[in-house]
Amino acid sequence: MDIAILFGGSSYEHEISIVSAITVKKVLKNFNLSFIFCDANRDFYLIDSKDMKSNYFANGDYKKAKELTLIKNGFASKGFFGLKRVDLGVILNLIHGRDGEDGKIASLLEFNKLDYISPRVDASVLSYNKLYTKLYAKSVGVDFVPYRVLNSTDNRDIELEYPVIIKPVRLGSSIGVSIVKEHSELDYALDVAFEFDNQVIIEPFIDGVLEYNQAGCKTDKFELSIIEEPNKEEFLDFDKKYLDFSRDGKVEDANIDRELRDNIQDSFKRVYGTLFEGAIIRCDFFVVNGKVLLNEINPIPGSMANYLFKDFSSMVERLSKNLPKEQDIKINYQYINSIQSAKGGKA
Amino acid sequence: MDIAILFGGSSYEHEISIVSAITVKKVLKNFNLSFIFCDANRDFYLIDSKDMKSNYFANGDYKKAKELTLIKNGFASKGFFGLKRVDLGVILNLIHGRDGEDGKIASLLEFNKLDYISPRVDASVLSYNKLYTKLYAKSVGVDFVPYRVLNSTDNRDIELEYPVIIKPVRLGSSIGVSIVKEHSELDYALDVAFEFDNQVIIEPFIDGVLEYNQAGCKTDKFELSIIEEPNKEEFLDFDKKYLDFSRDGKVEDANIDRELRDNIQDSFKRVYGTLFEGAIIRCDFFVVNGKVLLNEINPIPGSMANYLFKDFSSMVERLSKNLPKEQDIKINYQYINSIQSAKGGKA
Numbered sequence: 001m002d003i004a005i006l007f008g009g010s011s012y013e014h015e016i017s018i019v020s021a022i023t024v025k026k027v028l029k030n031f032n033l034s035f036i037f038c039d040a041n042r043d044f045y046l047i048d049s050k051d052m053k054s055n056y057f058a059n060g061d062y063k064k065a066k067e068l069t070l071i072k073n074g075f076a077s078k079g080f081f082g083l084k085r086v087d088l089g090v091i092l093n094l095i096h097g098r099d100g101e102d103g104k105i106a107s108l109l110e111f112n113k114l115d116y117i118s119p120r121v122d123a124s125v126l127s128y129n130k131l132y133t134k135l136y137a138k139s140v141g142v143d144f145v146p147y148r149v150l151n152s153t154d155n156r157d158i159e160l161e162y163p164v165i166i167k168p169v170r171l172g173s174s175i176g177v178s179i180v181k182e183h184s185e186l187d188y189a190l191d192v193a194f195e196f197d198n199q200v201i202i203e204p205f206i207d208g209v210l211e212y213n214q215a216g217c218k219t220d221k222f223e224l225s226i227i228e229e230p231n232k233e234e235f236l237d238f239d240k241k242y243l244d245f246s247r248d249g250k251v252e253d254a255n256i257d258r259e260l261r262d263n264i265q266d267s268f269k270r271v272y273g274t275l276f277e278g279a280i281i282r283c284d285f286f287v288v289n290g291k292v293l294l295n296e297i298n299p300i301p302g303s304m305a306n307y308l309f310k311d312f313s314s315m316v317e318r319l320s321k322n323l324p325k326e327q328d329i330k331i332n333y334q335y336i337n338s339i340q341s342a343k344g345g346k347a
Numbered sequence: 348m349d350i351a352i353l354f355g356g357s358s359y360e361h362e363i364s365i366v367s368a369i370t371v372k373k374v375l376k377n378f379n380l381s382f383i384f385c386d387a388n389r390d391f392y393l394i395d396s397k398d399m400k401s402n403y404f405a406n407g408d409y410k411k412a413k414e415l416t417l418i419k420n421g422f423a424s425k426g427f428f429g430l431k432r433v434d435l436g437v438i439l440n441l442i443h444g445r446d447g448e449d450g451k452i453a454s455l456l457e458f459n460k461l462d463y464i465s466p467r468v469d470a471s472v473l474s475y476n477k478l479y480t481k482l483y484a485k486s487v488g489v490d491f492v493p494y495r496v497l498n499s500t501d502n503r504d505i506e507l508e509y510p511v512i513i514k515p516v517r518l519g520s521s522i523g524v525s526i527v528k529e530h531s532e533l534d535y536a537l538d539v540a541f542e543f544d545n546q547v548i549i550e551p552f553i554d555g556v557l558e559y560n561q562a563g564c565k566t567d568k569f570e571l572s573i574i575e576e577p578n579k580e581e582f583l584d585f586d587k588k589y590l591d592f593s594r595d596g597k598v599e600d601a602n603i604d605r606e607l608r609d610n611i612q613d614s615f616k617r618v619y620g621t622l623f624e625g626a627i628i629r630c631d632f633f634v635v636n637g638k639v640l641l642n643e644i645n646p647i648p649g650s651m652a653n654y655l656f657k658d659f660s661s662m663v664e665r666l667s668k669n670l671p672k673e674q675d676i677k678i679n680y681q682y683i684n685s686i687q688s689a690k691g692g693k694a
């Protein structure tokens with residue numbers, strides 16, 4: 001089966017997307033893989049499998065690779081005699097952050113009628129923005145961590161119960177995120193977050209909170225991963241997250257009782273719903289006083305959360321055969337024609 | 348000033364987009380206009396001004412026009428010697444419904460770094476879907492018509508207080524919308540709506556409700572239109588809406604008191620916020636028991652609601668000079684390089 005891994009992007013998470021792609025290459029070795037790199041300028045390149053090393057991108061060598069352009073139903077390579085279609089199979093969107101997770105790549109692929117594994121545009125917008133994630137969670141009956149929103153133009157003279165965690169609404173991988181333990185640290189943390197976004201979300205920081213990650217997708221049925229209890233760290237900074245994106249070893253299923261497992265799985269399915277069809281996502285949950293709270297949705301998790309699945313390869317294959325199809329809209333110019341005939345054929 | 352009107356699209360509203368474009372052509376006659384048609388297959392054509400007649404599209408003559416392709420920073424025409432850049436100025440997205448209002452066109456233009464007048468991808472997704480519009484309205488403190496949601500797979504055995512209005516969550520221009528006066532009509536109305544979407548929204552139908560439309564945008568400041576009290580009809584069916592999209596005459600400012608006007612304008616500004624920057628939108632409000640309720644957001648209103656503005660042309664010019672700019676993200680491969688040096692330079 002042919003799969004093309006699309007990675008890179010004009011994103012703060014450009015580099016971890018490269019790490020993710022290198023990892024997924026190892027994990028999906030049974031497929032006939034291609035690699036499409038989207039560079040910082042958003043030009044596409046077809047990368048040879050042997051060149052899938054982080055250095056190749058960091059030192060600019062990728063510019064010697066064949067340049068690609070997105071056309072109807074696929075990609076084409078640019079050559080002396082114009083465009084030449086290259087058949088790459090199903091696209092696996094592995095661009096983290098902007099472009100990949102904000103709906104742009106999904107839009108490009110959908111508009112050009114490619115088959116692709118990725119959250120669709122709606123799913124991207126609702127999960128890329130942490131505020132919209134809360135609104136969506138509420139609409140599907142899933143509890144979430146309480147929050148307040150602050151705009152960069154708002155008065156900062158606010159009453160908070162410390163410690164709190166401050167996050168730009170639109171970024172992943174802990175970029176711009178701070179834990180604020182007392183009021184005197186608030187201003188600096190807000191400055192940091194507002195460097196990345198004009199809106200931030202403020203949540204209570206719960207030290208030592210029980211945390212569980214559940215990944216999954218819908219093929220002809222729901223396919224859920226094991227539940228991971230991630231390593232306890234105050235929170236993962238960018239360097240640690242970076243390493244986190246290269247995970248390919250298996251992890252242990254969390255040692256939790258049946259009821260909690262059911263609650264986590266039920267919350268995951270509610271979040272996934274029909275909105276995330278076509279995507280493999282990971283939801284991070286907190287458990288507070290026995291209640292399962294959605295912390296965040298990772299619509300394109302690091303290395304596709306491959307390490308949480310028993311047989312990631314087979315699942316990707318099943319998903320590739322169960323991708324959502326765009327509704328066919330027939331345009332027959334019935335209204336224009338009827339108006340034309342009413343007007344006696346004059347435009 | 349150069350403006351390119353982009354219209355058509357793979358959308359149930361393809362034909363009214365053509366009507367809209369012909370109307371806006373008349374209204375923006377002081378500009379140096381170009382016309383980019385997106386056909387049902389999503390191929391782009393550069394249309395000569397003299398050919399901007401509905402017949403030209405309905406009978407397929409447009410296929411003789413120059414084909415365009417979207418490239419970095421603009422459009423290019425396809426010729427014997429490859430692509431040739433054509434300089435068309437700011438793009439005015441006038442594709443109603445799918446493609447234009449669902450975030451796909453915004454994504455294409457943003458990804459390729461064009462200047463464009465249109466809701467951005469977030470704004471599109473939140474306003475194209477009537478359920479998400481409610482969630483968003485709530486988050487910005489704007490009241491809305493109460494509702495319930497039904498999925499196509501849900502049990503239809505529901506208690507409702509009739510009459511109700513049933514709408515597919517994702518379409519505009521009254522497509523698939525029915526007023527249901529009693530329980531016996533419910534099943535058919537749901538069948539109709541579910542032909543267009545797998546989720547519908549059910550609202551109380553308030554006969555003779557006070558309705559007011561407010562359009563506007565943000566240039567260097569908010570620019571609001573007059574407030575229109577639209578013609579009372581039970582609701583506009585597709586044919587009447589069609590004619591509605593060709594409006595270019597001026598209308599009267601609604602005869603309402605200062606307080607109501609302030610409330611409507613305040614609600615509009617809350618909805619517009621920062622989310623809709625770059626777009627000219629129209630919000631349709633109901634007034635029930637003195638309370639202003641958001642009925643819907645038209646992120647790309649018919650003929651851009653030109654007829655509501657005193658000087659539409661000048662406003663479009665100001666908006667063109669105040670479009671949101673994408674944040675610049677520098678990618679310096681700092682993390683890959685630091686990992687490389689820790690590993691002694693081996694990839």
